[in-house]
Amino acid sequence: DAGVIQSPRHEVTEMGQEVTLRCKPISGHDYLFWYRQTMMRGLELLIYFNNNVPIDDSGMPEDRFSAKMPNASFSTLKIQPSEPRDSAVYFCASSSMGGARIGYTFGSGTRLTVV
Amino acid sequence: AQTVTQSQPEMSVQEAETVTLSCTYDTSESNYYLFWYKQPPSRQMILVIRQEAYKQQNATENRFSVNFQKAAKSFSLKISDSQLGDTAMYFCAFIRYGGSQGNLIFGKGTKLSVKP
Numbered sequence: 191d192a193g194v195i196q197s198p199r200h201e202v203t204e205m206g207q208e209v210t211l212r213c214k215p216i217s218g219h220d221y222l223f224w225y226r227q228t229m230m231r232g233l234e235l236l237i238y239f240n241n242n243v244p245i246d247d248s249g250m251p252e253d254r255f256s257a258k259m260p261n262a263s264f265s266t267l268k269i270q271p272s273e274p275r276d277s278a279v280y281f282c283a284s285s286s287m288g289g290a291r292i293g294y295t296f297g298s299g300t301r302l303t304v305v
Numbered sequence: 306a307q308t309v310t311q312s313q314p315e316m317s318v319q320e321a322e323t324v325t326l327s328c329t330y331d332t333s334e335s336n337y338y339l340f341w342y343k344q345p346p347s348r349q350m351i352l353v354i355r356q357e358a359y360k361q362q363n364a365t366e367n368r369f370s371v372n373f374q375k376a377a378k379s380f381s382l383k384i385s386d387s388q389l390g391d392t393a394m395y396f397c398a399f400i401r402y403g404g405s406q407g408n409l410i411f412g413k414g415t416k417l418s419v420k421p
Binding site for chain 2: 291
């Protein structure tokens with residue numbers, strides 16, 4: 191299994207531009223999570239899906255952030271318009287129904303820099 | 306709400322020695338799981354060890370072991386025979402279990418440096 195695949199690995203964009211981060215979960219996993227990691231706030235859950243349906247988006251910071259999961263093998267996190275304070279590492283993770291017991295599998299993250 | 310606290314922002318240890326990283330958590334739940342994740346400079350989050358709250362026996366994975374004190378809500382990680390490759394950020398994490406899956410909540414992390 192290739193694990194959780196995120197793209198791009200690095201993204202540098204100018205303030206005001208739209209940014210789209212992509213994630214392919216592990217096949218057969220029915221939970222998908224988007225986390226953001228910053229020095230100040232650590233790892234924060236932004237949103238998570240179960241069977242492609244958003245379950246909890248209370249961590250999404252503003253309306254500028256949106257996430258979709260059109261099918262079981264693909265999810266996107268979009269920021270429009272981007273701001274310098276959005277600079278962070280964004281992780282995608284997936285798990286099966288037993289994920290609470292065995293932990294989540296994380297992707298390698300996307301480092302976003304907004305200048 | 307659940308919280309996870311790691312009180313040691315940075316630690317260092319000599320190669321081959323033993324080091325213990327601290328973690329405390331706050332919850333009113335009775336069913337939950339605890340984890341330690343490692344994040345090396347490559348940025349990948351790697352699961353090191355996990356503990357089920359209903360088990361009294363402390364989990365062990367090779368050189369890694371935990372000291373789980375449920376009443377004290379403490380979950381420390383001991384690394385024996387430290388190796389240079391253990392240099393990384395270490396995150397303690399909590400998830401409740403029962404009903405909906407819930408959210409994996411992380412502490413702020415401890416930066417461990419293993420010195421030759």
